[in-house]
Amino acid sequence: MSKIHVTTTINGDPVEYLCDAEETLLDVLRDHLGLTGSKEGCGTGDCGACSVTVDGRLVCSCLMLGAEAAGREIGTIEGMAKGDQLHPLQQKFIEHAALQCGICTPGILVAAKSLLDHNPDPSEEETRYWLAGNLCRCTGYDKIIRAVLDAAKDMREAS
Known part of the structure; x- marks a missing residue:
C-alpha cells in the first residue's frame, strides 16, 4: 500500500x-x-x-x-504554551488543581481554549455545555469549570 x-x-x-x-x-x-x-x-x-x-x-x-x-x-x-510561558488556561488548571492523572487534561485544555476563542465571556452553563464531550474520572468537573472561568476573566482583563 x-x-x-x-x-x-x-x-x-x-x-x-x-x-x-x-x-x-x-x-x-x-x-x-x-x-x-x-x-x-x-x-x-x-x-x-x-x-x-x-x-x-x-x-x-x-x-x-x-x-x-x-x-x-x-x-x-x-x-498552547509559548516557550516557557504557559497559556492562562494551563496556569489556572494548576492553580485550581483541575488536573490529576493527565489523560483528559490535554483534550479539556484544547476544548476550553476553543471555547474562549469563540466566546471570551462564557457563563458557567455555556462552559459546562462546551466541555461536555470531555470525560474526566479523577477531578470532578467543578475545579475544571472554575479554572476555565477564572482564566476567561483574567484574559478579558488583560486585553
Whole structure:
C-alpha cells in the first residue's frame, strides 16, 4: 500500500508527513510527529482526550483520518504554551488543581481554549455545555469549570 503525502500546518508551523490511508490524525500526531499530548482514551470519539482544533473547529482526532489534515490548520495542546510561558488556561488548571492523572487534561485544555476563542465571556452553563464531550474520572468537573472561568476573566482583563 502506498503512503499518502500530507502538507498541513500544526500549531502555526508548516508540516509534511506520510501516512497510510487508514491512519487517524491522532496516530499521525503521536506516532509520526512525536506530538504525544493528545491521548487516546476511547478511540470512538466519546471521551475527548484526543481533542484538537481543525481550522478553528474542535474535533476528536481519533475520528479524523491523517490524510484529511491536508491543507488544514491543526491546533494541539503542544501549541498552547509559548516557550516557557504557559497559556492562562494551563496556569489556572494548576492553580485550581483541575488536573490529576493527565489523560483528559490535554483534550479539556484544547476544548476550553476553543471555547474562549469563540466566546471570551462564557457563563458557567455555556462552559459546562462546551466541555461536555470531555470525560474526566479523577477531578470532578467543578475545579475544571472554575479554572476555565477564572482564566476567561483574567484574559478579558488583560486585553
